[in-house]
Amino acid sequence: MALPQHAAHGLPAADTGFFGHPRGLSTLFFTEMWERFSYYGMRALLILFMIAPVSQKGLGFPISKAGAIYGLYTAMVYLLSLPGGWMADRLIGQRRSVLYGGILIAMGHYSLAIPDIRTFYLGLVLIVLGTGGLKPNVSTMVGKLYGDNDHRRDAGFSLFYMGINIGALTAPLLCGYLGEKINWHLGFALAGVGMTLGLIQYVLGGRYLGEIGLRPVAAADPIRAQKQKRYFLLGTGIVGTLIFAAFTLSFAGLLNIDIAEVGDAGGVILSVTVLCVFSWIFLAGKWTKVERRRLLAILILFIAACLFWAAYEQAGSTLNLFADKNTRLTLLGYAYPASWFQSLNSLYILALAPFFAWLWVWLGPKDPSSPAKFAAGLVFVGLGFAILIPVATGARVSPLWLILTYLLHTIGELLLSPVGLSAMTKLAPARVASLMMGVWFLADSVGNYIGGRVASVYNTFPLPELFAIVAGFTILAGLVMAVLIRPIKKLMEGVN
Numbered sequence: 001m002a003l004p005q006h007a008a009h010g011l012p013a014a015d016t017g018f019f020g021h022p023r024g025l026s027t028l029f030f031t032e033m034w035e036r037f038s039y040y041g042m043r044a045l046l047i048l049f050m051i052a053p054v055s056q057k058g059l060g061f062p063i064s065k066a067g068a069i070y071g072l073y074t075a076m077v078y079l080l081s082l083p084g085g086w087m088a089d090r091l092i093g094q095r096r097s098v099l100y101g102g103i104l105i106a107m108g109h110y111s112l113a114i115p116d117i118r119t120f121y122l123g124l125v126l127i128v129l130g131t132g133g134l135k136p137n138v139s140t141m142v143g144k145l146y147g148d149n150d151h152r153r154d155a156g157f158s159l160f161y162m163g164i165n166i167g168a169l170t171a172p173l174l175c176g177y178l179g180e181k182i183n184w185h186l187g188f189a190l191a192g193v194g195m196t197l198g199l200i201q202y203v204l205g206g207r208y209l210g211e212i213g214l215r216p217v218a219a220a221d222p223i224r225a226q227k228q229k230r231y232f233l234l235g236t237g238i239v240g241t242l243i244f245a246a247f248t249l250s251f252a253g254l255l256n257i258d259i260a261e262v263g264d265a266g267g268v269i270l271s272v273t274v275l276c277v278f279s280w281i282f283l284a285g286k287w288t289k290v291e292r293r294r295l296l297a298i299l300i301l302f303i304a305a306c307l308f309w310a311a312y313e314q315a316g317s318t319l320n321l322f323a324d325k326n327t328r329l330t331l332l333g334y335a336y337p338a339s340w341f342q343s344l345n346s347l348y349i350l351a352l353a354p355f356f357a358w359l360w361v362w363l364g365p366k367d368p369s370s371p372a373k374f375a376a377g378l379v380f381v382g383l384g385f386a387i388l389i390p391v392a393t394g395a396r397v398s399p400l401w402l403i404l405t406y407l408l409h410t411i412g413e414l415l416l417s418p419v420g421l422s423a424m425t426k427l428a429p430a431r432v433a434s435l436m437m438g439v440w441f442l443a444d445s446v447g448n449y450i451g452g453r454v455a456s457v458y459n460t461f462p463l464p465e466l467f468a469i470v471a472g473f474t475i476l477a478g479l480v481m482a483v484l485i486r487p488i489k490k491l492m493e494g495v496n
Helices: 024-051 063-079 081-112 117-144 151-180 183-204 222-251 259-283 289-315 320-325 338-366 370-386 400-427 429-456 463-483 486-491
Strands: none
Touching: 024 063, 024 081, 024 117, 024 151, 024 183, 024 320, 024 370, 063 081, 063 117, 063 259, 063 429, 081 117, 081 183, 081 222, 081 429, 117 151, 117 400, 117 429, 151 183, 151 320, 151 338, 151 400, 183 222, 222 320, 259 289, 259 429, 289 320, 289 429, 289 486, 320 338, 320 400, 320 429, 338 400, 338 486, 370 400, 370 463, 370 486, 400 429, 463 486
């Protein structure tokens, strides 16, 4: 007897082929796993490679410059999720956006594997462009695997999150060892191999996704949508031409790009983007009353997420530098890479995510609301920095301090990140689903940029004060969020 189909996507309604979830989740699970392997493998090495002396085959950058580049790069990775989501919604569909994005990411990692400063910057640009196309759309497709009232959705996102963290766990161990102990560029190359494997798996597993993401979303106003497409393509063409010209002139030795000025300009672009996006959301969109209230809830969750990621995303910058410069890196006489600490977060998630996934289902109607989980997440990430304040004296300390910090950060992440992803798929109007997922990653972009800027003052600002400021802001934000739980729940109009 044939199973009933989801009318929109041609998927079996009772599909439980992947640990009780739709088999399409396996395709997206492994695609994201390998993409995160490539990203976190490279990220674990990035700032350490930039500050390593030229005699050690590094770039020899001062920390101030390396922090600015790191912050700008990681911010742009997530910022490009906005046009990447819009492009999928309006032009090519999510399936092709993920494929093309993955190809660019792989090319970027292989470019980083070439020991030349110009291919270094080219590789970063390619990864930024590719991640913008892949990241928001693969997450959106996860949400489409489930019906509107399917209680498995939150648990499915938690399982999907485990795929992310399997990649993020193994990448720093393998890429970090190759990069720090053998050759930096071998570490970057291995990250590219990971993305290549992810692409192969994605193409082969596409049959489990039914019709999800094959076509753009039908526009409510076709004439207006056509104008938007023209503006988008024109803008993309102009920006692409400028980037191509800049790299061509740089390769020819005719243009010297000031990275500090580029970093400052990136901060301005990021701020203007946030202002323009939310201005458009509230002023230009033709929303129903319920949609408008839910969009206001998204704005509040966005602000909370920005503050959370500003602290949390210092894992690859400030905390990576703390591991390299202020933590003992020997165990039983073996000197291990500082980048290995980057695997702790993912190790904890793999251990704790099944518990949290089970907990939300077990609680049922008593499951805490998304705003309540956001508040707790902010407090936990702040506590992770608070415990470092008394030991941040400049001397090398026990690795147990960072081990505990990452445990607290992981608990905060599990309270906020998969819950936020799920909330976006439920709160966002269907016709801008991928764009609103891009808005969620825009919060990560803001956080990464701030985290990189904080890292740039690592050597010039007293560490106890630096950690105290980060801890104080996030804990205070968590307490404010707790006070606002009830008003936010009303704005969410029945979405938990």
